[in-house]
Amino acid sequence: MAEHTEPPYLRIAAEIRQRILGGALKPGDPVPSTRQIAREWGVALATATKVLAALRQEGLVEARPRVGTVVAAPAGPAPVAAPGRPRAAAGGSDHELTRERIVRAAVEIADAEGIAAVSMRGVAARLGVATMSPYRYVTGKDDLVLLMADAVYGELAYPADPPAGWRARFELGARTLWALHRRHPWLAQISSLTRPLPLPNLLTHAEWALSALDGYGLPAATMLDIHVLLYSYVHGIAVHLEREAQAEAATGLSEEQWSEAQTPALTAIAASGGYPVFARVIAALPDGYDLHLDHLFAFGLTPLLDGLTPLVEQATTGRRPGAPEGTSRPPHG
Template identity: 65%
Template sequence: MTAHRTPPYQRIVNDIRQRIAEGELAPGDRIPSTRQIAREWNVALATATKALTVLRQEGTVHTRARVGTVVAPVREASGAARHTAKAPGAERELSRDGVVRAAIAIADAEGLAALSMRSVAARLGTAAMSPYRYVNGKDNLVLLMADTVFGELPRPAEDPADWRARLEAGARAMWALHRKHPWLAQTGPLTRPLLLPNMLAYSEWMLSALDGHGLDPATMLDINVLLYAHVQGLAVHLEREAQAQGATGLSDEQWLDTQTAVLTRLIASGAYPTFARVVEGCGPAGYDLDLDALFELGLRSHLDGLSLLIEAGRTNRRLTP
């Protein structure tokens, strides 16, 4: 008689439960990502995803945006009650919106690299091929995800009358959206724009702020692209930093601490006097690379330059007979 063999995903679930029970992992601590689990237990990514899905469904862990999967707070319910969740293989009522929302949740928590049709199915607790009934594949799914989150862009109750205030509001809303969904900056190069209804609605709003100021059509489009590129160019580092933290286990500050000796050596070499003077001028606290501050500085610089362009156009119109 063949002995019963525990499935690989269940062994992972049991091991993580034991780590939590023994205090090795406390509430709020990060659980290994799907890729880390796959490496540690030598299993496929789909198996790792299934294990995390079981733990999430039973309430042992939950997803925290841009942090990942963490140990859930201790609940009053008994341990037996925690493990009565429906098995992930059971079919559920699905919809296209449900598939897209599940995919967004995965990308928000673990990045776009962790997204696959199989991982979406595992999160929904359904058969691996079920999501294909609603989307054609990952590429189509990513487009639907992007259009969905672009639809979240807030619009003021009344459009600002001033062109600058309107562009500021639009750019800041787009930056906030990328901060909420960092994977959005990874969806495609600037040279291959996403022709999505909600993205075009955003461009329409931004272009209307530029309309009527004497700018030619190509310049209006260039400015719209430049403002979006400013957001995307900074936002791409949100996802990269999250990936770096996941791979190294170090925050950006902790990583910089490991570079102190190298930096000290470079400054002491005398080969970079301006760099050395500027860095030392930041004082004992050092330079804090703040992406939000960089976004505001860049936006202000863009709009200051645009003000000169618009004013020059007005002057030319007044001088033209």
């Protein structure tokens, strides 16, 4: 008879369960994240996600925003539910379930563990309701992700009295988008520049950017190009927030450890003589180069706006950039 092999995620879940039931992990203590599980047990992130989903179903752990997954407080003397049968959470019931609660729970999971950890089953376990209950309000994960994105894009609003000048408004729009992506690193993972999400709250940010340019005489296509450029700048940097976390989980190396591991190869390239400027720049940084995404965003925003200024001024004054005063811009069309 062939030996029955237990799926890896169930084996790992059993080990973490034993830590909880044995008292090594107490209520409120953090449990290994998906990335830590992937690194410690040498499994894929998808497997690690199944581990935490199974433990959430049993009511042993819960996701807390800005904290991660922690050991859940006991719900009384009732025994732990068997795998696959979620225990009712305190105050949670199908009668109290709403779309807003489902979306909020999904956002909390994504913030704590990444977008890959979000599932309809996991959300049900998080809320302590029957597995199929969320489907009465949300058709599936794809629909849920759209609702999550729309919710978080609506977390920050713009002032009713906007700052003067297109540049100040544009900068505020960029910093607002960056703050949202910083708060929810998974946000940059769910869409591409060429396929924007049709979300009302995302359009709020587009409306702010386009309104900043309105009245300056720019062609409609140029206004949209500038708006897309701004969004692309924020998105292009923000996408690396979650990717770095995924890379750390996959390799088991922090960003600093990975950089140190590449030092011999980079040193050899610099010493080859084929890249003299690169070698000189590296030699000028004896302590190395620290890449901080927040700094990079702030550093790049100024030259981006500087580069757009002549374009806007050209449309306003009717002159080509660099042309002498009094020289009109040729009409379009």
